[in-house]
Amino acid sequence: MTDSTQHAQLDFLPADRLFAPEQDMWVRLDADGLATIGATHLVVAHGQFMLFTPRPAGTAVDRDRSLGVMETAKTAVAVHAPLSCEVIEVNAAVIADVTSIERDPYGNGWMFRVRPTALDDERADLLDADAYACWLAPRLASRQDAPVDPEDDVGFDPSRGY
Numbered sequence: 001m002t003d004s005t006q007h008a009q010l011d012f013l014p015a016d017r018l019f020a021p022e023q024d025m026w027v028r029l030d031a032d033g034l035a036t037i038g039a040t041h042l043v044v045a046h047g048q049f050m051l052f053t054p055r056p057a058g059t060a061v062d063r064d065r066s067l068g069v070m071e072t073a074k075t076a077v078a079v080h081a082p083l084s085c086e087v088i089e090v091n092a093a094v095i096a097d098v099t100s101i102e103r104d105p106y107g108n109g110w111m112f113r114v115r116p117t118a119l120d121d122e123r124a125d126l127l128d129a130d131a132y133a134c135w136l137a138p139r140l141a142s143r144q145d146a147p148v149d150p151e152d153d154v155g156f157d158p159s160r161g162y
Helices: 003-009 041-046 092-096 099-103 119-125 129-145
Strands: 018-020 025-029 035-039 051-054 066-071 076-080 085-090 112-116
Touching: 018 129, 051 092, 085 092, 092 099
Parallel strands: none
Antiparallel strands: 018 025, 025 035, 035 112, 051 066, 066 076, 085 112
């Protein structure tokens, strides 16, 4: 698969988001000075989530530290903060139905509203949609070339990228 074909498959990435590729998280900087945070479409690589346990509103979290935990039948996955922040709100709908993160990661599946606390210093570590697509393309290509182990029940769906 060529880079241009790979990029075409990533056209769904919202242009109004910044991406933290190492954490598989996105950030939307909102007009009110807050930010909305969610998991990218790649979260499905971990399997079908059954439970989301976030840190409560009022919690201060440093970049790359845990904002909470998502659990599958087989594992728990830490949700790493894409930027230092204070949690203002947690999406109650996602707590009630964690599968909305998988179904609509860039819409109703948002996870947190936060107040960034070090955005000036950390913004350079976040990628816009085009830069994220370029970062992601070679990683997706290597995953698509890898054989799928039928014994590994992680919800692998090559059409979703991971």
